[in-house]
Amino acid sequence: MLLPGRFLPGIDEASLLELTEYALVSAMADWATFRAAGFNLRLAVNVPVHVLGRLPIAALVAEHRPDSPDWPGLMVEVTEDQIVRDIKRAQAIAEGLRDSGITVAIDDFGAGYSSFSSLRELAFAELKLNHSFVKDCATDATNAAICQTAIDLAHRFGSAAVAEGIESLADLQALQIMGCDFGQGVLLAPPMPKERFLGLLQQRAAKPAAAAAPTGGAPPAAATA
Structure with a gap:
């Protein structure tokens, strides 16, 4: 198994498009495996915004989506810094994806420089707290305040809050108290x-x-592209 840092740096555009398409199609195929075992999971795939704008998402989903009323759709994770570079384009892409049963998660929230008003324009299903703020949130007052603010923000927008990079039981318990989903x-x-x-x-x-x-349930599985 290779982590993204081993194969993504320096990848050319054509290969990135092929890899993303493979990840999306594989996620739809993998859903059937998990569903047969009794787990109805919404799988998530990390995808750059510019790649989403170039892939024929609707056609891919129409061709490869599971033929089952139980299929919950896919989720694509896009980093905050990519979204805020062109929020209007991201919004248009997100609306098109929604029609194909695909929702959007804002990844690495807190690492960029977005304003809350900008994010409000994008209908996102999840807000994922950057691991740098999650780490030591049980003992670091600043990190705890940032996490609580982000969790409250996600809930105010009707979205789920996801904490990334949980490494300690103390941080997990603190996030539970904050209401992280x-x-x-x-x-x-x-x-x-x-x-x-x-x-x-x-x-x-x-x-x-x-x-x-944080809510007593397992988080979505993530296939990374």
């Missing part, structure tokens, strides 16, 4: 192949109390 990080589960992830889901389903995420 979901979490991801090595404390909950490290990156892993699909087969191992399915096994982990089955293990935790058998022991629900051991599968604590």
Whole structure:
């Protein structure tokens, strides 16, 4: 298994488009595997904004989407800094994606320089708190205040708040108290192949109390492109 930092730097545009298409199509195919095992997951794929604008998303979804009324659609994660470069374009793309059953998550929130008024223009399903603010939020008053503000902001917009990079039980408990909806990080589960992830889901389903995420539920799986 290769992490993104091993294969994304220096990738050419054509290869990035092919890789993104592969990730999106694979996520739709993988949903059937998880659903057959009893898990109806909305899978998420990290995609650059400019790539979304060039891929025939509607056609890809029409051709490869699962033929099941249970399919919850896909989620694409776009970093905050990419969105605020051209919020109008991001908004147009998000509206087109919604028609294809795809929602948008703002990734790495807090790392960019967006204003709350700009984000309000984009209908997003999740706001993902940057790991640099999540780390030590149980003991660092500044990080705690930023996390609480971001969580409240997401809820005010009718979206879910997701904490990235949770590494300690203390931070997890602090996020629970703040009302964070979901979490991801090595404390909950490290990156892993699909087969191992399915096994982990089955293990935790058998022991629900051991599968604590900020709301007591497992976060969406993420296929990274």
